[in-house]
Amino acid sequence: MKLRLLVISLASLVTVGFSGLIMLSCKGKPVKDMIIITESAENAGDPDYISGASWRYISGARLLAVDPNNPGKSPKLLTEGFYSACSPDISYDGKYMLFAGQQKEGDVWQIWEIDLRNSSARQITTSGDNCTDPVYLPGNRLLYSKILANDTLKAGYSLYAGNLDGSGMQRITYSPNCYFAASTMHDGRLLTISRQLYPAQEEQLMMVMRPDGTKADMFYKGSENTTLLGRATETTNGKIVFVEADSANPGSGHLVSISYNRPLNSRINLTSGLEGDFLTVAARSSGKYLVTYRRSDTDRYALYEFDPENKVLGQPV
Numbered sequence: 001m002k003l004r005l006l007v008i009s010l011a012s013l014v015t016v017g018f019s020g021l022i023m024l025s026c027k028g029k030p031v032k033d034m035i036i037i038t039e040s041a042e043n044a045g046d047p048d049y050i051s052g053a054s055w056r057y058i059s060g061a062r063l064l065a066v067d068p069n070n071p072g073k074s075p076k077l078l079t080e081g082f083y084s085a086c087s088p089d090i091s092y093d094g095k096y097m098l099f100a101g102q103q104k105e106g107d108v109w110q111i112w113e114i115d116l117r118n119s120s121a122r123q124i125t126t127s128g129d130n131c132t133d134p135v136y137l138p139g140n141r142l143l144y145s146k147i148l149a150n151d152t153l154k155a156g157y158s159l160y161a162g163n164l165d166g167s168g169m170q171r172i173t174y175s176p177n178c179y180f181a182a183s184t185m186h187d188g189r190l191l192t193i194s195r196q197l198y199p200a201q202e203e204q205l206m207m208v209m210r211p212d213g214t215k216a217d218m219f220y221k222g223s224e225n226t227t228l229l230g231r232a233t234e235t236t237n238g239k240i241v242f243v244e245a246d247s248a249n250p251g252s253g254h255l256v257s258i259s260y261n262r263p264l265n266s267r268i269n270l271t272s273g274l275e276g277d278f279l280t281v282a283a284r285s286s287g288k289y290l291v292t293y294r295r296s297d298t299d300r301y302a303l304y305e306f307d308p309e310n311k312v313l314g315q316p317v
Helices: none
Strands: 004-010 022-024 030-032 035-040 062-066 084-090 096-102 110-115 120-123 131-137 141-147 157-163 177-184 190-196 205-209 217-220 226-228 239-246 249-259 277-283 289-294 302-307 312-316
Touching (some): 035 084, 110 131, 131 157, 239 277
Parallel strands (some): 084 131, 157 177, 249 277
Antiparallel strands (some): 004 035, 022 030, 035 062, 084 096, 096 110, 110 120, 131 141, 177 190, 226 239, 239 249, 277 289, 302 312
16 A cells, blocks of 8 residues: 655754754664654545544554664654554654554544653543644643534634643633644744634634633635645744645645744745645754655655755655
């Protein structure tokens, strides 16, 4: 079966302005430039951003650590013992990783954390509803999306925040909007994709808010009938980069860049001159990006480096 790379996440040791990319080995020694990917043997089809079934709940997915400096070396499986695992996010010190996972097929999706030094996993949430899209917050806290089937606001997915030990989980969004694909910005605020579902479905937009859900404002909205395909990534030079596609053809994603200071008036399509489809993007400290890309819809997605200055793809990673 064709392997489809669905999500990429960089293991980053964060200081002021991001330092070198690292992931700690089993012996606790740093290994530079390791990349964590989600791999699936199934084509998930067109993204369904209302139910989330086609991109949140990926059957048989697994998280792998890849060494781009040794392309012939086999990836390391990080989620052994899980039926499916996806949506990785790396802690600020590079020692831990959050993810959404199922231990057995049919389980409710829960949020887990892996110690990357010894590969031990522990469960954080114990909800009766599916939990997805975890992200680290400052102060030993985390944020995630949770489906609320009987919610009176008809919001679908709401954001929850709590402590990494599983205590103090509280809902922080109370609007009739579906929230997903959150990320933490360098200024400490949350950047998340939001879509109103009730009383009428509206177009997607990117929202920014404080970690407690207050001061929620529109950060970016694409043109009519466009779809945001996943988490945005913030660069070290004041850019926010993400993948955007035509709603009628979600597979035809392009890399889009906006300015942190002028997000509503600075949109640049970085790949308008390139044939093929982009699915995910992550910024590197070198100023280049890592992207998942395919040349046609009959190809598998592969991992590439992308040069935003010259708008060209490098060799496959």
